Amino acid sequence: MASSGQKVVLITGCSSGIGLRIAVLLAKDEKKRYHVIATMRDLKKKDKLVETAGDAYGKTLMLLPLDVCSDESVKQCINSVKDRHIDILINNAGVGLLGPVESISMEDMKRVFETNFFGVVRMIKEVMPDMKKRRAGHIVVMSSVMGLQGVVFNDVYTASKFAMEGFCESMAVQLLKFNVHLSMIEPGPVHTEFETKMMEDVAKMEYPGADADTVRYFKDVYLPSSKDIFEAMGQTPEDIAKCTKKVIESRNPRFRNLTNSLYTPIVAMKYADETGGLSVNTFYNLLFNFGPLMHITMSILKCLTCSCLRRRTISPN
Numbered sequence: 001m002a003s004s005g006q007k008v009v010l011i012t013g014c015s016s017g018i019g020l021r022i023a024v025l026l027a028k029d030e031k032k033r034y035h036v037i038a039t040m041r042d043l044k045k046k047d048k049l050v051e052t053a054g055d056a057y058g059k060t061l062m063l064l065p066l067d068v069c070s071d072e073s074v075k076q077c078i079n080s081v082k083d084r085h086i087d088i089l090i091n092n093a094g095v096g097l098l099g100p101v102e103s104i105s106m107e108d109m110k111r112v113f114e115t116n117f118f119g120v121v122r123m124i125k126e127v128m129p130d131m132k133k134r135r136a137g138h139i140v141v142m143s144s145v146m147g148l149q150g151v152v153f154n155d156v157y158t159a160s161k162f163a164m165e166g167f168c169e170s171m172a173v174q175l176l177k178f179n180v181h182l183s184m185i186e187p188g189p190v191h192t193e194f195e196t197k198m199m200e201d202v203a204k205m206e207y208p209g210a211d212a213d214t215v216r217y218f219k220d221v222y223l224p225s226s227k228d229i230f231e232a233m234g235q236t237p238e239d240i241a242k243c244t245k246k247v248i249e250s251r252n253p254r255f256r257n258l259t260n261s262l263y264t265p266i267v268a269m270k271y272a273d274e275t276g277g278l279s280v281n282t283f284y285n286l287l288f289n290f291g292p293l294m295h296i297t298m299s300i301l302k303c304l305t306c307s308c309l310r311r312r313t314i315s316p317n
Protein backbone atom coordinates (compact mmCIF):
# COMPACT_ATOMS: atom_id res chain seq x y z
CA MET A 1 0.00 0.00 0.00
CA ALA A 2 1.21 3.54 -0.74
CA SER A 3 2.41 5.49 2.27
CA SER A 4 1.37 9.10 2.70
CA GLY A 5 3.15 11.51 0.39
CA GLN A 6 3.92 8.74 -2.09
CA LYS A 7 2.57 9.10 -5.62
CA VAL A 8 0.72 6.09 -7.00
CA VAL A 9 1.99 5.30 -10.51
CA LEU A 10 0.28 2.67 -12.67
CA ILE A 11 2.21 1.45 -15.71
CA THR A 12 0.94 -0.85 -18.50
CA GLY A 13 3.07 -3.46 -20.31
CA CYS A 14 5.78 -4.08 -17.68
CA SER A 15 6.84 -7.61 -18.68
CA SER A 16 9.74 -6.28 -20.78
CA GLY A 17 11.45 -3.28 -22.39
CA ILE A 18 10.57 0.31 -21.59
CA GLY A 19 7.67 -0.45 -19.21
CA LEU A 20 9.85 -2.74 -17.10
CA ARG A 21 12.62 -0.12 -16.89
CA ILE A 22 10.25 2.71 -15.95
CA ALA A 23 8.70 0.54 -13.22
CA VAL A 24 12.11 -0.35 -11.76
CA LEU A 25 13.55 3.18 -11.99
CA LEU A 26 10.56 4.70 -10.19
CA ALA A 27 10.36 1.91 -7.60
CA LYS A 28 14.05 2.42 -6.80
CA ASP A 29 13.69 6.18 -6.38
CA GLU A 30 16.12 7.20 -3.62
CA LYS A 31 13.53 9.27 -1.81
CA LYS A 32 10.88 6.53 -2.20
CA ARG A 33 8.47 9.03 -3.72
CA TYR A 34 6.59 6.46 -5.80
CA HIS A 35 4.32 3.51 -5.16
CA VAL A 36 4.53 1.65 -8.45
CA ILE A 37 1.76 -0.63 -9.70
CA ALA A 38 3.46 -2.50 -12.51
CA THR A 39 0.92 -4.30 -14.70
CA MET A 40 1.22 -6.97 -17.39
CA ARG A 41 -1.29 -9.08 -19.28
CA ASP A 42 0.33 -12.36 -18.29
CA LEU A 43 1.75 -12.54 -14.75
CA LYS A 44 3.68 -15.67 -15.73
CA LYS A 45 6.10 -13.20 -17.35
CA LYS A 46 6.86 -11.42 -14.07
CA ASP A 47 10.27 -12.99 -13.32
CA LYS A 48 12.47 -10.49 -15.16
CA LEU A 49 10.71 -7.53 -13.55
CA VAL A 50 10.79 -9.07 -10.07
CA GLU A 51 14.48 -9.93 -10.45
CA THR A 52 15.40 -6.44 -11.75
CA ALA A 53 13.35 -4.72 -9.03
CA GLY A 54 15.21 -6.66 -6.31
CA ASP A 55 14.41 -5.32 -2.82
CA ALA A 56 11.89 -2.82 -4.15
CA TYR A 57 9.50 -5.68 -5.03
CA GLY A 58 6.80 -5.90 -2.36
CA LYS A 59 7.80 -2.51 -0.96
CA THR A 60 7.58 0.30 -3.52
CA LEU A 61 6.59 -2.02 -6.39
CA MET A 62 3.58 -4.32 -6.67
CA LEU A 63 2.15 -6.31 -9.57
CA LEU A 64 -1.34 -6.53 -11.05
CA PRO A 65 -2.67 -8.30 -14.15
CA LEU A 66 -3.96 -5.98 -16.89
CA ASP A 67 -4.72 -6.54 -20.57
CA VAL A 68 -5.31 -3.16 -22.23
CA CYS A 69 -7.44 -4.87 -24.90
CA SER A 70 -10.05 -6.08 -22.40
CA ASP A 71 -12.71 -3.80 -20.83
CA GLU A 72 -13.16 -6.27 -18.01
CA SER A 73 -9.45 -6.60 -17.23
CA VAL A 74 -8.98 -2.81 -17.18
CA LYS A 75 -11.99 -2.31 -14.86
CA GLN A 76 -10.95 -5.12 -12.53
CA CYS A 77 -7.41 -3.77 -12.28
CA ILE A 78 -8.39 -0.16 -11.54
CA ASN A 79 -11.10 -1.28 -9.06
CA SER A 80 -8.48 -3.24 -7.14
CA VAL A 81 -6.37 -0.10 -6.58
CA LYS A 82 -7.08 1.48 -3.16
CA ASP A 83 -9.81 4.13 -3.61
CA ARG A 84 -9.08 3.84 -7.38
CA HIS A 85 -6.52 6.54 -6.61
CA ILE A 86 -3.87 6.81 -9.35
CA ASP A 87 -1.71 9.94 -9.47
CA ILE A 88 0.24 9.04 -12.59
CA LEU A 89 -0.91 6.70 -15.36
CA ILE A 90 1.81 5.58 -17.78
CA ASN A 91 0.36 4.04 -20.96
CA ASN A 92 3.28 2.05 -22.25
CA ALA A 93 1.87 -1.24 -23.64
CA GLY A 94 2.18 -1.42 -27.41
CA VAL A 95 2.86 -3.68 -30.36
CA GLY A 96 4.64 -3.12 -33.68
CA LEU A 97 3.73 -4.17 -37.22
CA LEU A 98 6.04 -4.03 -40.18
CA GLY A 99 5.84 -4.94 -43.86
CA PRO A 100 4.03 -4.24 -47.13
CA VAL A 101 0.37 -3.42 -46.39
CA GLU A 102 -0.82 -5.77 -49.17
CA SER A 103 0.51 -8.73 -47.22
CA ILE A 104 -0.86 -7.82 -43.79
CA SER A 105 -4.28 -9.19 -42.77
CA MET A 106 -7.00 -6.78 -41.61
CA GLU A 107 -7.12 -8.82 -38.41
CA ASP A 108 -3.46 -8.06 -37.63
CA MET A 109 -3.97 -4.37 -38.41
CA LYS A 110 -6.99 -4.22 -36.08
CA ARG A 111 -4.95 -5.90 -33.31
CA VAL A 112 -2.41 -3.06 -33.53
CA PHE A 113 -5.12 -0.40 -33.26
CA GLU A 114 -6.86 -2.36 -30.48
CA THR A 115 -3.65 -2.28 -28.42
CA ASN A 116 -1.90 0.97 -29.35
CA PHE A 117 -4.95 3.19 -29.77
CA PHE A 118 -8.06 1.72 -28.11
CA GLY A 119 -5.91 0.23 -25.32
CA VAL A 120 -4.81 3.72 -24.30
CA VAL A 121 -8.31 5.18 -24.76
CA ARG A 122 -9.73 2.39 -22.56
CA MET A 123 -7.18 3.16 -19.81
CA ILE A 124 -7.73 6.93 -19.98
CA LYS A 125 -11.55 6.52 -19.87
CA GLU A 126 -11.24 4.44 -16.71
CA VAL A 127 -8.71 6.58 -14.83
CA MET A 128 -9.42 10.14 -16.02
CA PRO A 129 -12.80 10.74 -14.26
CA ASP A 130 -11.24 10.23 -10.80
CA MET A 131 -8.32 12.51 -11.72
CA LYS A 132 -10.75 15.18 -12.93
CA LYS A 133 -12.71 14.92 -9.66
CA ARG A 134 -9.52 15.34 -7.64
CA ARG A 135 -8.33 18.16 -9.91
CA ALA A 136 -4.95 16.43 -10.04
CA GLY A 137 -3.14 13.82 -12.08
CA HIS A 138 -0.72 13.15 -14.90
CA ILE A 139 -1.35 10.86 -17.88
CA VAL A 140 1.73 9.82 -19.86
CA VAL A 141 1.53 8.06 -23.22
CA MET A 142 4.43 6.16 -24.82
CA SER A 143 3.99 7.41 -28.36
CA SER A 144 6.86 7.33 -30.87
CA VAL A 145 8.60 9.48 -33.45
CA MET A 146 6.31 7.47 -35.71
CA GLY A 147 3.43 9.29 -34.02
CA LEU A 148 4.79 12.48 -35.60
CA GLN A 149 6.36 11.32 -38.86
CA GLY A 150 5.28 8.42 -41.06
CA VAL A 151 7.92 5.83 -41.90
CA VAL A 152 7.67 3.63 -44.99
CA PHE A 153 6.56 0.00 -44.41
CA ASN A 154 5.45 0.93 -40.87
CA ASP A 155 2.16 2.29 -42.24
CA VAL A 156 -0.29 0.72 -39.78
CA TYR A 157 1.89 1.09 -36.66
CA THR A 158 2.49 4.74 -37.61
CA ALA A 159 -1.25 5.27 -38.11
CA SER A 160 -2.00 3.84 -34.64
CA LYS A 161 0.48 6.26 -33.03
CA PHE A 162 -0.80 9.22 -35.11
CA ALA A 163 -4.33 8.35 -33.90
CA MET A 164 -3.05 8.44 -30.33
CA GLU A 165 -1.32 11.79 -30.87
CA GLY A 166 -4.53 13.29 -32.29
CA PHE A 167 -6.65 11.92 -29.46
CA CYS A 168 -4.26 13.20 -26.79
CA GLU A 169 -3.67 16.60 -28.41
CA SER A 170 -7.42 17.13 -28.24
CA MET A 171 -7.81 15.74 -24.71
CA ALA A 172 -4.90 17.76 -23.29
CA VAL A 173 -6.80 21.05 -23.60
CA GLN A 174 -9.86 19.86 -21.69
CA LEU A 175 -7.76 18.10 -19.05
CA LEU A 176 -5.72 21.19 -18.31
CA LYS A 177 -8.94 22.87 -17.15
CA PHE A 178 -9.09 20.13 -14.47
CA ASN A 179 -5.37 20.46 -13.60
CA VAL A 180 -4.67 17.05 -15.16
CA HIS A 181 -1.53 16.98 -17.31
CA LEU A 182 -1.09 14.87 -20.44
CA SER A 183 2.37 14.13 -21.87
CA MET A 184 3.51 12.19 -24.90
CA ILE A 185 6.95 10.55 -24.93
CA GLU A 186 8.30 10.19 -28.47
CA PRO A 187 11.26 7.80 -28.67
CA GLY A 188 13.01 6.88 -31.91
CA PRO A 189 14.41 3.34 -32.14
CA VAL A 190 14.97 1.65 -28.77
CA HIS A 191 16.68 -1.72 -28.27
CA THR A 192 13.94 -3.86 -26.71
CA GLU A 193 11.97 -6.99 -27.53
CA PHE A 194 9.86 -4.76 -29.81
CA GLU A 195 12.72 -4.78 -32.32
CA THR A 196 13.39 -8.53 -31.89
CA LYS A 197 9.69 -9.47 -32.16
CA MET A 198 9.25 -7.43 -35.34
CA MET A 199 12.34 -8.93 -36.96
CA GLU A 200 11.15 -12.45 -36.02
CA ASP A 201 7.70 -11.75 -37.51
CA VAL A 202 9.27 -10.38 -40.68
CA ALA A 203 11.49 -13.47 -41.04
CA LYS A 204 8.37 -15.69 -40.88
CA MET A 205 6.40 -13.61 -43.40
CA GLU A 206 5.85 -14.76 -46.95
CA TYR A 207 4.31 -11.49 -48.18
CA PRO A 208 1.20 -12.89 -49.91
CA GLY A 209 -0.40 -10.30 -52.20
CA ALA A 210 2.70 -8.08 -52.48
CA ASP A 211 4.44 -7.84 -55.85
CA ALA A 212 8.08 -8.83 -56.28
CA ASP A 213 9.37 -5.23 -56.56
CA THR A 214 7.68 -4.16 -53.32
CA VAL A 215 9.03 -7.21 -51.47
CA ARG A 216 12.51 -6.44 -52.83
CA TYR A 217 12.34 -2.78 -51.71
CA PHE A 218 11.20 -3.93 -48.29
CA LYS A 219 13.75 -6.71 -47.79
CA ASP A 220 16.77 -5.34 -49.62
CA VAL A 221 16.42 -1.60 -49.12
CA TYR A 222 14.24 -0.84 -46.06
CA LEU A 223 15.35 -3.62 -43.68
CA PRO A 224 19.13 -3.02 -44.00
CA SER A 225 18.59 0.76 -43.64
CA SER A 226 16.39 0.23 -40.64
CA LYS A 227 19.04 -1.99 -39.02
CA ASP A 228 21.61 0.79 -39.63
CA ILE A 229 19.29 3.32 -38.04
CA PHE A 230 18.78 1.11 -34.99
CA GLU A 231 22.56 0.71 -34.67
CA ALA A 232 23.36 4.39 -35.15
CA MET A 233 20.47 5.97 -33.27
CA GLY A 234 19.12 3.27 -30.95
CA GLN A 235 18.57 4.24 -27.33
CA THR A 236 18.30 1.90 -24.37
CA PRO A 237 15.05 1.35 -22.46
CA GLU A 238 16.87 2.88 -19.44
CA ASP A 239 17.33 6.11 -21.47
CA ILE A 240 13.58 6.26 -22.11
CA ALA A 241 12.81 5.48 -18.46
CA LYS A 242 15.04 8.39 -17.36
CA CYS A 243 13.34 10.75 -19.83
CA THR A 244 9.92 9.63 -18.58
CA LYS A 245 10.96 10.21 -14.94
CA LYS A 246 12.08 13.74 -15.88
CA VAL A 247 8.72 14.40 -17.52
CA ILE A 248 6.69 13.26 -14.51
CA GLU A 249 8.94 15.23 -12.15
CA SER A 250 8.69 18.42 -14.15
CA ARG A 251 6.76 21.27 -12.50
CA ASN A 252 5.32 22.19 -15.86
CA PRO A 253 5.33 18.99 -17.94
CA ARG A 254 5.60 19.47 -21.70
CA PHE A 255 3.01 17.89 -23.98
CA ARG A 256 5.49 16.50 -26.54
CA ASN A 257 8.81 14.98 -25.50
CA LEU A 258 11.18 13.65 -28.16
CA THR A 259 13.84 11.52 -26.47
CA ASN A 260 16.36 11.44 -29.32
CA SER A 261 17.81 14.72 -30.63
CA LEU A 262 18.79 12.99 -33.88
CA TYR A 263 15.12 12.96 -34.82
CA THR A 264 14.57 16.68 -34.24
CA PRO A 265 15.45 17.68 -37.83
CA ILE A 266 13.13 15.02 -39.25
CA VAL A 267 10.23 16.34 -37.22
CA ALA A 268 11.18 19.99 -37.88
CA MET A 269 11.16 19.26 -41.64
CA LYS A 270 7.51 18.28 -41.45
CA TYR A 271 6.52 21.64 -39.98
CA ALA A 272 8.86 23.57 -42.30
CA ASP A 273 6.79 22.67 -45.39
CA GLU A 274 3.06 22.36 -44.87
CA THR A 275 2.59 20.76 -48.31
CA GLY A 276 4.37 17.61 -47.08
CA GLY A 277 6.60 17.58 -50.17
CA LEU A 278 9.82 18.20 -48.25
CA SER A 279 9.24 15.25 -45.89
CA VAL A 280 8.09 12.81 -48.58
CA ASN A 281 10.95 13.68 -50.95
CA THR A 282 13.61 13.69 -48.24
CA PHE A 283 12.50 10.28 -46.98
CA TYR A 284 12.41 9.00 -50.55
CA ASN A 285 15.97 10.20 -51.16
CA LEU A 286 17.27 8.95 -47.82
CA LEU A 287 15.87 5.51 -48.49
CA PHE A 288 16.21 4.94 -52.22
CA ASN A 289 19.08 7.22 -53.22
CA PHE A 290 21.25 7.39 -50.12
CA GLY A 291 20.20 4.04 -48.59
CA PRO A 292 23.54 2.35 -49.33
CA LEU A 293 25.28 5.37 -47.77
CA MET A 294 23.21 5.22 -44.63
CA HIS A 295 26.22 5.59 -42.35
CA ILE A 296 27.09 8.90 -44.02
CA THR A 297 23.45 9.92 -43.84
CA MET A 298 23.60 9.30 -40.10
CA SER A 299 26.56 11.69 -39.82
CA ILE A 300 24.66 14.35 -41.78
CA LEU A 301 21.71 13.91 -39.45
CA LYS A 302 24.02 14.32 -36.47
CA CYS A 303 25.40 17.56 -37.99
CA LEU A 304 21.92 18.88 -38.61
CA THR A 305 21.10 18.48 -34.96
CA CYS A 306 22.39 21.81 -33.80
CA SER A 307 22.25 22.79 -30.14
CA CYS A 308 19.20 25.03 -30.50
CA LEU A 309 17.21 22.12 -31.91
CA ARG A 310 18.64 19.80 -29.28
CA ARG A 311 17.03 21.91 -26.57
CA ARG A 312 13.70 20.66 -27.85
CA THR A 313 14.35 17.07 -26.76
CA ILE A 314 14.38 15.70 -23.27
CA SER A 315 17.76 14.21 -22.48
CA PRO A 316 18.00 11.16 -20.23
CA ASN A 317 20.82 12.80 -18.20
Ligand SMILES: NC(=O)C1=CN([C@@H]2O[C@H](COP(=O)(O)OP(=O)(O)OC[C@H]3O[C@@H](n4cnc5c(N)ncnc54)[C@H](OP(=O)(O)O)[C@@H]3O)[C@@H](O)[C@H]2O)C=CC1
Pocket (backbone or CB within 6 Å): 012, 013, 014, 015, 016, 017, 018, 019, 040, 041, 042, 045, 066, 067, 068, 069, 092, 093, 094, 095, 096, 115, 119, 142, 143, 144, 145, 186, 187, 188, 189, 190, 191, 192, 193, 194, 195, 197, 237
Ligand atom coordinates in the same frame (compact mmCIF):
# COMPACT_ATOMS: atom_id res chain seq x y z
N1 LIG B 1 11.30 -0.19 -29.12
C1 LIG B 1 11.15 0.87 -29.88
O1 LIG B 1 11.94 1.10 -30.83
C2 LIG B 1 10.06 1.85 -29.60
C3 LIG B 1 8.96 1.53 -28.83
N2 LIG B 1 7.98 2.48 -28.62
C4 LIG B 1 6.79 2.17 -27.82
O2 LIG B 1 7.19 1.83 -26.51
C5 LIG B 1 6.22 1.02 -25.90
C6 LIG B 1 6.91 -0.16 -25.24
O3 LIG B 1 7.57 -0.94 -26.20
P1 LIG B 1 8.95 -1.71 -25.95
O4 LIG B 1 9.28 -1.70 -24.54
O5 LIG B 1 9.91 -1.21 -26.92
O6 LIG B 1 8.53 -3.17 -26.45
P2 LIG B 1 8.35 -4.57 -25.70
O7 LIG B 1 7.83 -5.48 -26.74
O8 LIG B 1 9.59 -4.92 -24.98
O9 LIG B 1 7.22 -4.26 -24.62
C7 LIG B 1 5.87 -4.10 -24.95
C8 LIG B 1 5.04 -4.40 -23.74
O10 LIG B 1 3.65 -4.19 -24.07
C9 LIG B 1 2.96 -5.32 -23.59
N3 LIG B 1 1.67 -5.54 -24.24
C10 LIG B 1 1.41 -5.83 -25.53
N4 LIG B 1 0.08 -5.99 -25.69
C11 LIG B 1 -0.51 -5.80 -24.48
C12 LIG B 1 -1.83 -5.83 -23.99
N5 LIG B 1 -2.88 -6.12 -24.79
N6 LIG B 1 -2.07 -5.55 -22.67
C13 LIG B 1 -1.04 -5.26 -21.84
N7 LIG B 1 0.26 -5.26 -22.23
C14 LIG B 1 0.51 -5.51 -23.53
C15 LIG B 1 3.90 -6.48 -23.78
O11 LIG B 1 3.45 -7.59 -23.02
P3 LIG B 1 3.64 -9.13 -23.45
O12 LIG B 1 4.99 -9.50 -22.94
O13 LIG B 1 2.53 -9.84 -22.75
O14 LIG B 1 3.53 -9.17 -24.94
C16 LIG B 1 5.18 -5.84 -23.27
O15 LIG B 1 5.21 -5.86 -21.87
C17 LIG B 1 5.24 0.63 -27.01
O16 LIG B 1 4.08 1.42 -26.90
C18 LIG B 1 5.99 0.97 -28.30
O17 LIG B 1 5.11 1.32 -29.33
C19 LIG B 1 8.08 3.74 -29.12
C20 LIG B 1 9.16 4.10 -29.88
C21 LIG B 1 10.21 3.19 -30.19
Ligand SMILES: CC1=C(/C=C/C(C)=C/C=C/C(C)=C/C=O)C(C)(C)CCC1
Pocket (backbone or CB within 6 Å): 143, 144, 145, 146, 151, 152, 187, 188, 189, 190, 222, 225, 226, 229, 230, 283, 286, 287
Ligand atom coordinates in the same frame (compact mmCIF):
# COMPACT_ATOMS: atom_id res chain seq x y z
C1 LIG C 1 14.83 7.65 -40.19
C2 LIG C 1 14.84 6.97 -41.50
C3 LIG C 1 14.42 5.67 -41.69
C4 LIG C 1 14.03 4.72 -40.62
C5 LIG C 1 13.57 4.95 -39.44
C6 LIG C 1 13.26 3.94 -38.46
C7 LIG C 1 13.57 2.53 -38.73
C8 LIG C 1 12.69 4.33 -37.32
C9 LIG C 1 12.25 3.46 -36.29
C10 LIG C 1 11.53 3.95 -35.30
C11 LIG C 1 10.88 3.11 -34.33
C12 LIG C 1 11.23 1.68 -34.18
C13 LIG C 1 9.86 3.63 -33.60
C14 LIG C 1 9.03 2.90 -32.73
O1 LIG C 1 8.00 3.39 -32.31
C15 LIG C 1 14.35 5.09 -43.04
C16 LIG C 1 12.95 4.74 -43.38
C17 LIG C 1 15.20 3.83 -43.10
C18 LIG C 1 14.81 6.05 -44.15
C19 LIG C 1 15.75 7.05 -43.76
C20 LIG C 1 15.34 7.81 -42.59
